[in-house]
Amino acid sequence: MIDGLRPYAKMKPSDLPWLGDLPVNWEVHRAKYSFREIDDRSEQGDEELLSVSHKTGVTPRSQKNITMFMAESYQGHKVCRPGDVIVNTMWAWMAAIGVSGHVGIVSPAYGIYRPRSTNLFEPRYLDYLLRTEAYRAEYVRSSRGITTSRLRLYPPDFLNIPFVQPPLDEQRLIVRFLDWHGAQTAKLICAKKKIIALLNEQKQAIIHRAVTRGLDPNVRFKPSGIPWLGDVPVGWEVVPFKRRIGFQEGPGIMAVDFRDEGIPLLRISGLHSDEATLDGCNFLDPDKVAKHWSHFAIRTGDYLLSSSASTGKICQAGDLVEGAIAYTGIIRLWPLDGDLFMPFLKYLIQAPAFQGQLDAMKSGVGIEHFGPTHLKQIVICLPTGPEQQAIVRYIEKATSGLAASRIAVDREIALIQEFRARLIADVVTGKLDVGPLAANLPEITEIESIDEVAEDHGLGEAVDDAENEEVAA
Numbered sequence: 001m002i003d004g005l006r007p008y009a010k011m012k013p014s015d016l017p018w019l020g021d022l023p024v025n026w027e028v029h030r031a032k033y034s035f036r037e038i039d040d041r042s043e044q045g046d047e048e049l050l051s052v053s054h055k056t057g058v059t060p061r062s063q064k065n066i067t068m069f070m071a072e073s074y075q076g077h078k079v080c081r082p083g084d085v086i087v088n089t090m091w092a093w094m095a096a097i098g099v100s101g102h103v104g105i106v107s108p109a110y111g112i113y114r115p116r117s118t119n120l121f122e123p124r125y126l127d128y129l130l131r132t133e134a135y136r137a138e139y140v141r142s143s144r145g146i147t148t149s150r151l152r153l154y155p156p157d158f159l160n161i162p163f164v165q166p167p168l169d170e171q172r173l174i175v176r177f178l179d180w181h182g183a184q185t186a187k188l189i190c191a192k193k194k195i196i197a198l199l200n201e202q203k204q205a206i207i208h209r210a211v212t213r214g215l216d217p218n219v220r221f222k223p224s225g226i227p228w229l230g231d232v233p234v235g236w237e238v239v240p241f242k243r244r245i246g247f248q249e250g251p252g253i254m255a256v257d258f259r260d261e262g263i264p265l266l267r268i269s270g271l272h273s274d275e276a277t278l279d280g281c282n283f284l285d286p287d288k289v290a291k292h293w294s295h296f297a298i299r300t301g302d303y304l305l306s307s308s309a310s311t312g313k314i315c316q317a318g319d320l321v322e323g324a325i326a327y328t329g330i331i332r333l334w335p336l337d338g339d340l341f342m343p344f345l346k347y348l349i350q351a352p353a354f355q356g357q358l359d360a361m362k363s364g365v366g367i368e369h370f371g372p373t374h375l376k377q378i379v380i381c382l383p384t385g386p387e388q389q390a391i392v393r394y395i396e397k398a399t400s401g402l403a404a405s406r407i408a409v410d411r412e413i414a415l416i417q418e419f420r421a422r423l424i425a426d427v428v429t430g431k432l433d434v435g436p437l438a439a440n441l442p443e444i445t446e447i448e449s450i451d452e453v454a455e456d457h458g459l460g461e462a463v464d465d466a467e468n469e470e471v472a473a
Helices: 089-094 123-130 133-142 168-213 286-296 342-350 352-362 385-428 459-472
Strands: 011-013 021-023 027-030 035-038 050-053 057-060 078-080 085-087 097-099 104-106 111-115 162-165 221-223 231-233 237-240 245-249 263-266 282-284 303-306 314-316 330-335 379-382
Touching: 050 085, 050 104, 089 133, 097 123, 123 168, 123 385, 133 385, 168 342, 168 352, 168 385, 282 286, 303 342, 314 342, 330 342, 342 352, 342 379, 342 385, 352 379
Parallel strands: 057 097
Antiparallel strands: 011 021, 027 162, 035 111, 050 057, 078 104, 085 097, 085 111, 221 231, 237 379, 245 330, 263 282, 303 314, 303 330
């Protein structure tokens, strides 16, 4: 059905190089002609708290996995209503912007812009338009700041941005088409993610058996003395985690201490691969680090474990992050003796025997978070050093094919998302005419969001963290 899309029959120049030609009956007006800034403040702060991100636009904060820096009171926050455009001023350069479907409150630092008339824009058309790559680039050009991470999109600059405005009936057809396509795309990604889940289950089964039973099929077992652990291989040591591994959680540092350059402050978004990166990091003043936080510095060879938000991610620290400071929510791990092979520990932490202990401690709390206090209560079972190394070699060989399959499926999902983003951009800016197809599509009563079913990595987390930091600061 997508193959049937064609360009509009008659086009005209938009006089904007970044926008190109438009259908002859479409208009372009600067935002100030269609919107006005709103600064209504909450008297009690008890309205629904909303989050604004580049992935999902405007959504209730209760639907987001955020655990850091929640303010004690939201009195004085800005009140928004359905149809308002909300701009995350700090992260507009990433297209952290959207149209609210709720009555709620947002940070006082955000911008709220209300349509001057209800017959100018279909809200969901705007929501699609505002997060296209062309508009993201325009936010960058219109923002003020020295470096990208410090760019701010202030009201006069936002209101000066040109907005594409098709006739209202065409906007509704565009929304119908994109909602329908989004639902089909979401189903396709869900199917891909089920494949990933099966691959992960198979990998976890291999890891679990190897780190709890070893490689000898004829191994003899002995009672561990711990009811939930049961029998363990003869020759393996049952020992408290804290006796074999050193650990330290990063400090809680406020946004007021962030700088444009200096010592990197490593974020959870940097723990997405086998080796830690500086993705999404902030920076700290070297003199302040030397005075307050130098004992939190990461060393090459450490392992880093996420204990908040995406709990359970673990990766190795290489030369790239040597000397960086681990943020709160990241626990630094290192061996206390030479018999512990850290790659074995990485697999052990991923196994149900370890995760089950953490889950039991977290049960009833209602948040996905653990810390050093929990690790002090963990018990692990370790083979000898040479056997740890042999187990790691076996796991890496046995799971290499699964890893390759996972990479292939991840790439397929990425390509689907890229196609979806390009299609949205072409449709909402008048490069493809969806009217003839959209008129015959069924109404989508429950919109399945591609952003909600797709995996949310790295920058998605950074936006949500930044919202909390702005409130705290």
